[in-house]
């Protein structure tokens with residue numbers, strides 16, 4: 496699924512950035528450009544970031 500149409504960024508690419516330590520929209524923007532053109536994807540990108548962080552927290556609590 497495309498998260499940012501301006502830069503053709505898929506949600507799995509955003510998830511990869513989160514796993515590599517980009518946990519704010521500002522850092523995501525710096526690393527891949529998401530949200531820096533029209534900005535219309537900000538909520539969608541934030542949803543992906545939050546979902547990936549929740550997944551990481553759930554995985555770490557199981558261990």
Ligand code: FES
Nearest residue numbers: 499500501532536
């Ligand atoms: S859709 Fe992401 S900057 Fe436009």
